Amino acid sequence: MDFSHEPHVVDLAERVRTFVDDHVLPAEPILDEQLAATPExxxxxxxxxxxxxxARAAGLWNLFLPGAQGAGLTNLQYAPLAEITGWSPRLGPVAFNCAAPDTGNMELLSDFGTPEQKSQWLEPLLEAQMRSAFCMTEPDSPSSDASQISTRIRREGSELVINGRKWWSTGAMNPEAKLLIVMGKTDPEAARHQQQSMVIVPRETPGVRIVRPLTVFGYDDRDHGGHAEIVFDEVRVPAGNLIGGEGAGFAIAQARLGPGRIHHCMRTLGMAERALALAGSRARERSPFGRPLAEQPVIREWIAESRIELESLRLLVLKTAWLMDTVGNRQAMTEIQSIKIAVPRAAQRILDRVIQLFGGAGLSGDHPVAEMFAGARALRLADGPDEVHLSSLGKAELRP
Amino acid sequence: MDFSHEPHVVDLAERVRTFVDDHVLPAEPILDEQLAATPExxxxxxxxxxxxxxARAAGLWNLFLPGAQGAGLTNLQYAPLAEITGWSPRLGPVAFNCAAPDTGNMELLSDFGTPEQKSQWLEPLLEAQMRSAFCMTEPDSPSSDASQISTRIRREGSELVINGRKWWSTGAMNPEAKLLIVMGKTDPEAARHQQQSMVIVPRETPGVRIVRPLTVFGYDDRDHGGHAEIVFDEVRVPAGNLIGGEGAGFAIAQARLGPGRIHHCMRTLGMAERALALAGSRARERSPFGRPLAEQPVIREWIAESRIELESLRLLVLKTAWLMDTVGNRQAMTEIQSIKIAVPRAAQRILDRVIQLFGGAGLSGDHPVAEMFAGARALRLADGPDEVHLSSLGKAELRP
Amino acid sequence: MDFSHEPHVVDLAERVRTFVDDHVLPAEPILDEQLAATPExxxxxxxxxxxxxxARAAGLWNLFLPGAQGAGLTNLQYAPLAEITGWSPRLGPVAFNCAAPDTGNMELLSDFGTPEQKSQWLEPLLEAQMRSAFCMTEPDSPSSDASQISTRIRREGSELVINGRKWWSTGAMNPEAKLLIVMGKTDPEAARHQQQSMVIVPRETPGVRIVRPLTVFGYDDRDHGGHAEIVFDEVRVPAGNLIGGEGAGFAIAQARLGPGRIHHCMRTLGMAERALALAGSRARERSPFGRPLAEQPVIREWIAESRIELESLRLLVLKTAWLMDTVGNRQAMTEIQSIKIAVPRAAQRILDRVIQLFGGAGLSGDHPVAEMFAGARALRLADGPDEVHLSSLGKAELRP
Amino acid sequence: MDFSHEPHVVDLAERVRTFVDDHVLPAEPILDEQLAATPExxxxxxxxxxxxxxARAAGLWNLFLPGAQGAGLTNLQYAPLAEITGWSPRLGPVAFNCAAPDTGNMELLSDFGTPEQKSQWLEPLLEAQMRSAFCMTEPDSPSSDASQISTRIRREGSELVINGRKWWSTGAMNPEAKLLIVMGKTDPEAARHQQQSMVIVPRETPGVRIVRPLTVFGYDDRDHGGHAEIVFDEVRVPAGNLIGGEGAGFAIAQARLGPGRIHHCMRTLGMAERALALAGSRARERSPFGRPLAEQPVIREWIAESRIELESLRLLVLKTAWLMDTVGNRQAMTEIQSIKIAVPRAAQRILDRVIQLFGGAGLSGDHPVAEMFAGARALRLADGPDEVHLSSLGKAELRP
Structure with a gap:
């Protein structure tokens, strides 16, 4: 057992850290200005x-992707890097071409795509020449239960015809998101987990209608393409756009979720670390009633509790990454579920404390903590609510 | 001891309830449309x-104000009415001319204003011919510590000259908010709680500069005038604009806070009740994995916990109102602090559960629960953070 | 709505308070000595x-019992008295002949007993000439589910023959507990809630075997007769010992539980108040690192949180009592469940904080707080675990 | 980074596991019988x-002690073994001669003892020919503040004379605890952390008076020698009994605490694992309302939450051990404090859930969970309350 990262990972983390400090954090106010200048x-x-x-020039590119097309890192090696990108949720991941949902879509195409699909869609994504969205969740069915998906994909000759309504398609408001990966049912009569298929739908296909943006609390997340509601109305694509064959949709979604979840957790740890760092600065600067917040016992307890939660959960994330690398995602399911539940929840608690420490300023746009809170809160629902995972984890644990 | 409301209060509550059901709740989508139509x-x-x-035609007007100018209700009698208005945080209170910060400002003018001040400012407020804002919190000093207020009010002949920067002036983005009540130091050398004064500043006075709106978790609360940052730069008003005399500012602020806090709590209870009602409907409609949420034990626990918290805290709010009516605000301080701490926190917990129950929809603007969450969260900071009150309450309790 | 107790209740509470201060609290060390002297x-x-x-000489007797045979108080009137008796859990209730399980048994006999049963058993209990126990819970079936009770009562001619095993029969180790009220099934084929009957079993009946005492966190509660496991092996009693007729057992148990639960809650509030008072004294006396605990912010928060919880839950208990008095126990079910869940849990939290404040001394027998903790913890299981009540409460709340 | 234990540690853990399963767990009922047979x-x-x-015959002996005299294991290597011994808190650690406070005393003598002290006291302890106690905490001063220790050690010629009162001297009721290590002040005028010295006091020395046993909740922990209050009244020992020189007491205590705390945490993890295993069995066996507890969602959530807490905290314990081994106890202080706070607290939460799952049986002596709860609760006070550590940790974290 050894808790130190390999030297080349330490080195890489150092380079990512320097890049974030030198380029990404200073870019945040610039982004704010650019957003204010073009509000629509x-x-x-x-x-x-x-x-x-x-970032690309600095050789820090596609860090998330194992294998030759990416940076060739294991999950365990990627973890400390992803965490650092999480310090700036709006700019860090995207700078290194490591932002969701593109990462998940690239993995999916890399693992299940045909050579044609890879050349047409994966390559431009790896080159950051376009963006993509993932269309799975539907307004009228519980997102945790794939068997209730109501989008239908029917085959007509050499075409697939798609009808349905999706929402929370992150990034899809962005016109650069030229690729939509859509999950729907090809055979509602098949076995429960073989009814679903996944299909590539170019955003410009007739019948695709971007209905409206959704908000998370009051944020429209416009900087990275928002969250769209999309209607698919008799949308026709070639049958070759199927990914991994008919009925493979559920399995592909599951495969996509493992890495997706742990990446979210890694970045969320970084976000919480940033919040703690900001809290520390604030606590040293402000002195209500004549005593710096940093010397007030209640504040010290908040920070100590936060530190303990972060340290222990970071280790759980790292161990999960190690398990995924050594025994595979399937064998790491309990751990993946554990971190999916525990990390966003801890981040929410920590951010709630940090907001309280900041006072009114913490609620506003003057500091990133309110928006970080919204992000952590949203993660407790993304990919199914905590409760579905808790129940599944408890069930597994209670097996004789 | 008797836990029933007087018959005429029951009757009045019934009328308010009917008005809210018939007029206010159906107006919510209309407000959304009107906001979308004039986003600026x-x-x-x-x-x-x-x-x-x-509402005025229905005789439901100025319910919050005791005495002849208002509806003549005690705090205890007003409580169930205020709670019902809280079901629609954006429209309920304002419909009955019972919305903060106008209520606090009207009370303040009613209690401490000169006849001239009353005729010029209180009367149009009671008639809803204008709005008002309260300018106390400052970006550069902890809001909980009045001794650190940096705004200065100096006397020059028959004029007062004001310099300072305020923020979180709720409603002040609204051009109809013609009245600003500003707290500043007239004598920084006086005893700690006699340094501050309160002064009436017409919004249009030269030197008043509305700098920008603030957001709460991404919401700009534009429907009721937002939250402004305001600079006062050599702003001159007649000395007669002082409220309650020089050095009375701290005492007036304290007097304003008691009713202000309990009104917030009453409305927050109503907001949480609405959220529970919405949760109930949702839980009966959605059936992930084939079983209505309403039949799932974990959901039942959430609702039960929420019900227990609401019931016990409502009683504490009512008892506090009764104490304010019978022994006075000063003697009810422990209870006022208790509800100020406990009610927003419980509402936050309840809304967090309700959001979770709604899934992604709960984060969006399709249901009012995300915005309600932001409101409850903000209340934990308004008028000083929980921790200041907890500490003061604990100190009092630990006295021999 | 009126939050003041009636003058004669205030007066009575004052008398109970004085009696507890003058007689009961000073008797605690005497009890300890007497227990140490006769450990067996x-x-x-x-x-x-x-x-x-x-207490009897002071006219403070059978305060719990409404009607002519008792003190004639309503639940609401009894509440503040019961709370005061809870300050000394081992001696307060018993001093006034208001201790469980005798109170529940007396109520049961008073409400459902025949004249013969009353004269033989109720009267000596009211005179405190004997004690009693209630034998319902069984080691081999979940206590929350009466349909699983395995004790059998069969009729043979004019006799009832009882076979079964009970435990947690509080008080039954005490040889003065001459009366056992036993619940068993007379007709396992009847409708779910008509299978059970309740029968009077004199402790000395052949076939009754007191197997052993049980402990609660190491406490044997020997001062009030402990908690017994009892085997009933072909125990024969006259058919006239049936209470309320065959098949009435479940209904009687339900009737017994309402007042039983609220009485527990009232006393538990008093216990928690005593703990807070002890914590206050301790906090003023001890000064680790040179500053009295009473001035340490973290301690102040604990005390403030405890105060808020106690105040709001006391009001809920009082309102529940008022509902029981005005609309009946059945209509007050939601509230009875609420306090049954919330009060012991809050008391456990408060006692946990108080123990922590006391340090090691708080775990020992030198202060009553560790034993109080055990008592509060046990109440979360008595009469069914919290979860059963939460589920039932949530179910009711989620009804359309 | 590597989360697998070394092969020889895996092997050793397997042997300890087998020994515990085959010998220790089956010995628990035997211990109960032997305790019942000789209650005094x-x-x-x-x-x-x-x-x-x-255990000694099996070569599983003194596993805790690094170096040649012990098993030569690092903290990291010892961790999984210690955890397994924690499955049986009363018998596991003692079986392998790895029970507190002997372990701490052996480490202390090993690190700071003179050759004479080692041969007279360390060797018989390593051979399990006697037991020992550690006398630090005092009833009249806060245990967390060594500067308030009131025990005095004065030198008279070649003798040391000790006067003071200690309590919570674990194991000292056991007459086999022939060695007492006593901390007192030799020079109250010295610098704050140089006032204290540590001295060896044979239990049979005149003036040593074992006053009484203390209880933890209702447990006297008689099986391992209880917890004693001890008076030292003009107790004389040779000056050679000083450990590590005059004024070294505080430093020695600190050195003793690091390993002591992590060992407690390791064992506590094991205790919690055992509780979860017992909960699992119970949950599969009991079916209130016709459905096994193991299939009830609320129970599943409890178990899932417990699993997540245990997994993440185990990793933090292991990392702490690794830090102690690689960079030293001093550099691992933040982590040692973190686990000292977090592990007992998590264990308390888990045990509270497990008790609730067991129902009344969980409070009794029929299952080990109530006693385990008491043990976990006590650890939150041992070596200073959580709050002292939280404050110190928060302070360190808030340093610029």
């Missing part, structure tokens, strides 16, 4: 493109 | 004016 | 008998 | 001696 747009602002160019 | 404006939308006319 | 015995120690004589 | 005694019961002989 949903596409990436220029600073994003700039950061990406710099 | 900060003034009241037409539906607000309409609702107010109807 | 399970009967009441002399101090108990003495206190009872004094 | 405080010395080890025969089964303890037997188990020790078997």
């Amino acid at each position: 747009e949903w596409s990436f602002r220029p600073i994003v493109t700039e950061l990406r160019a710099r | 404006e900060w003034s009241f939308r037409p539906i607000v004016t309409e609702l107010r006319a109807r | 015995e399970w009967s009441f120690r002399p101090i108990v008998t003495e206190l009872r004589a004094r | 005694e405080w010395s080890f019961r025969p089964i303890v001696t037997e188990l020790r002989a078997r």
Whole structure:
């Protein structure tokens, strides 16, 4: 047992840290200005493109992707890097081309795509020439229960015809999100987990209608393409757009979720660390009733509790990554569920404390903590609510 | 001891309930439309004016104000009415001319204003011919510690000259908010609680600069005038604009806070009740994995916990109101602090559960629960953070 | 709505308070000595008998029992008295002949007993000439589910023959507990809630075997007769010992539980108040690191949180009592369940904090707080675990 | 980074696991019988001696002690073994001669003792020929503040004379605890952390008076020698009994605490694992309302929450051990404090859930969970309350 990262990972983390400190954090106010200047747009602002160019030039690119097309890192090696990108949720991941949902979509295409699909969609994504969205959740069915998906995909000759309504398609308000990966039922009569298929739908296909943006609390997350409600009305694509064959949708979704969840957790740890760092600065600066917050016992307890939660959960995330690398995602399911439940929840608690420490300023846009809170809160619902995972974990644990 | 409301209060509550059901709740989507149609404006939308006319015609007006100018109700009698208005945080209180911060400002003028001040400012407020804002909190000093207020009010002949920067001036983005009540130091050398004074500043006075709106978790609360940052730069008003005399500012602020806090708590209970009612409907409609949420034990526990918290805290609010009515606000301080701490916190917990029950929809603007969450969270900071009150309460309790 | 107790209740509470201060609290060390002197015995120690004589002489007797045979108080009137008796869990209730399980048994006999049963058993209990136990819970079936009771009562001619095993029969180790009220099934084929009957079994009946005492966190509660496991092996009693007729057992148990639960809650509030008072004294006396605990912010928060919880739950208990008095126990079910869940849990939290404040001393027998903790913890299981009540409460709340 | 234990540690853990399963767990009912048979005694019961002989024969002896005299294991290597011994808190650690406070005393003598002290006291302890106690905490001063220790050690010629009162001297009721290590002040005028010294006091020295046993909740922990209050009244020992020189007491205590705390945490994890295993069995066996507890969602959530807490905290314990091994106890202080706070607290929460799952049986002596709860609760006070550590941790974290 050894708790130290390999030297080359330490080195890489150091480079990511330096890049974030030197380029990403200073870019945050620039992003705010660019957003204020073009309040109606949903596409990436220029600073994003700039950061990406710099990161790529620095050799910090596609870090999330194992294998030759990516940076070739294991989950365990990627973990400390992803955490650092989480310090700036709006700019960090995207700078390194490591932002959801593109990461999940790239993994999916890399693992299950045909050579044609890879060349047409994966390559431009790896080059950051476009963005993508993942269309799974529906307004009229519980997102945790894939068997209730109501979107239908029927085959007509060499075409697939898609009808349905999706929402929470993150990034899809962005016109650069040229690729939509859509899950629907091809055979509602098949076995429960073989009814679903996944299909590539170019955003510009006739019948695709971007209905409206959704908000998370009051945020529209416009900087990274928002969250769209989309109607698919008799949308026709070639049958070759199927990913992994008919009926493979559920299995592909599951495969996509493991890495997706742990990446979310890694970044969330970083976000919480940033919040703690901001809290520390604030606590040293403000002195209500003549004593710095940093010397007030109640504040010290908050910070100590936060530190303990973060340290123990970081270790659980790292162990989960190690298990995924060594015994596989399936064998790591209990741990993946554990972190999916525990990390966003801890982050929410920590951010709630940090907001309280900041006072009114913490609720506003002057500091990133309110928006971080919204992000952590949303993660407790993304990919199914905590309760579905708790129940499944408890069930497994209670097996004789 | 008797836990039933007087018959005429029951009757009045019934009338308020009917009005809310028939007029206020159906007005919510209309407000949304009107907001969408004029995204840049900060003034009241037409539906607000309409609702107010109807409420006034129905004899449901200025319910919060004791005495002849208002509805003549005690705190205890007002409590169930205020709670019902809280079901629609954006429209309920304002419909009955019972919305903060106008209520606090009207009380303040009613209790401490000169006859001239009353005729010039109180009367139009009671008639809903204008709005008002309260300018106390400052970006550069902890809001809980009045001794650190940095706004200065100096006397020059028959004038007062004000310099300072305020924020979280709720309602002040609304151009109809013609009255600003500003707290500043007239004598920084006086005894700790006699340094502050309160002064009437017409919004249009030269030197008053509305700097920008603030957001609460992404919401700009534009429907009721938002939250402004305001700079006062050599702002001159007649000395007669002082309220209650020089050095009376701290005492007036304290007097204003008691009723203000309990009114917030009453409305917050109503908001939480609405959330529970919405949760109930949702729980009966959605059936992930084939079983209505309403039959799932974990959901039942959430609802039961929420019910217990609400019932016990409502009683504490009512008892506090009764104490304010019978022994006075000062003697009810422990109870006022208790509800100020406990009610918003419970509402936050309840809303967090309700959001979780709604899934992604609960984060969006499709249901009012995310915005309600933001409101409850903000209350934990308004008028000083929980911790200041907890500490004061604990100190009193630990006295021999 | 009126939050003040009637003058004669205030007066009575004052008398109970004085009696507790003057007689009961000073008797606690005497009880400890008497227990230490006769470590093997399970009967009441002399101090108990003495206190009872004094309380009776003071006219403070059978306060719990409404009607002519008792003190004639309503639940609401009894509440503040019961709370005060809870300050000394081992001696307060018993001093006034208001201790469980005798109170529940007396109510049961008073409500459902025949004249013969009343004269033989109720009267000596009201005179404190004997004690009693209630034998319902069984080791081999979940206590929350009466349909699983395995004790059988069969009729043979004019006799009832009882076979079964009970435990947690509080008080039954005390040889003075001459009366056992036993619940068993007379007709396992009847409708779910008509299978059970309740029968009077004199402790000395052949076939009754007191197997052993049980402990609660190491406490044997020997001062008030402990908690017994009892085997009933072909125990024969006259058919006239049936209470309320065959098949009435479940209904009687339900009737017994309402008042039983609220009485527990009332006393538990008093216990928690005593703990807070002890915590206050301790906090003023001890000064680790040179500053009295009473001035330490974290301690102040604990005390403030405890105060808020106690105040709000006391009001809920009082309102529940008022509902029981005005609309009946059945209509007050939601509230009875609420306090049954919330009060012991809050008391456990408060006692946990108080123990922590006391340090090691708080775990020991030198202060009553560890034993109080055990008592509060046990109440979360008595009469069915919290979860059963939460589920039932949530179910009711979620009805359309 | 590598989360797997070394092969020889895995092997050793397997052997300890087998020994615990085959010898220790089956010995628990035997211990109960032996305790019941000799209720007045405080010395080890025969089964303890037997188990020790078997463990020693199996080569599983003094596992905690690094270096040649012990098993030569690092903290990280010892961790999984210690955890397994925690499955049986009363018999596991003692079987392998790894029970507190002997372990701490052996470490202390090993690190700071003179050759004479080692040969006279360390060797028989390593051979399990005697027991020992550690006398630090005092009834009249806060245990967390060594500067308030009131025990005095004065030098008279070649002798030291000790006066003071200690309590919570674990094991000291056992007459086999021939060695007492006593902390007192030799120079109250010295610098704050140089006033204290540590001295060896044979239990039979005149002036040593074992006053009484203390209880933890209702447990006297008689099986391992209880917890004693001890008066030292003009107790004289040779000056050679000083450990580590005059004024070294505080530093030695600190050195003793690091390993002591992590060992407690390791064992506590094991205790919680055992509780979860017992909960699992119970949950599969009991079916209130016709459905096994193991299938009830609320129970599943409890178990899932417990699993997540245990997994993440185990990793934090292991990382702490690794830090102690690689960078030293001083550099691992934040982590040692973190686990000292978090592990007992989590264990208390888990045990509270498990008790609730067991129902009344969980409070009794029929299952080990109530006693485990008491043990976990006590750990939150041992070596200073959580709050002292939280404050110190928060302070460190808030440093710029």
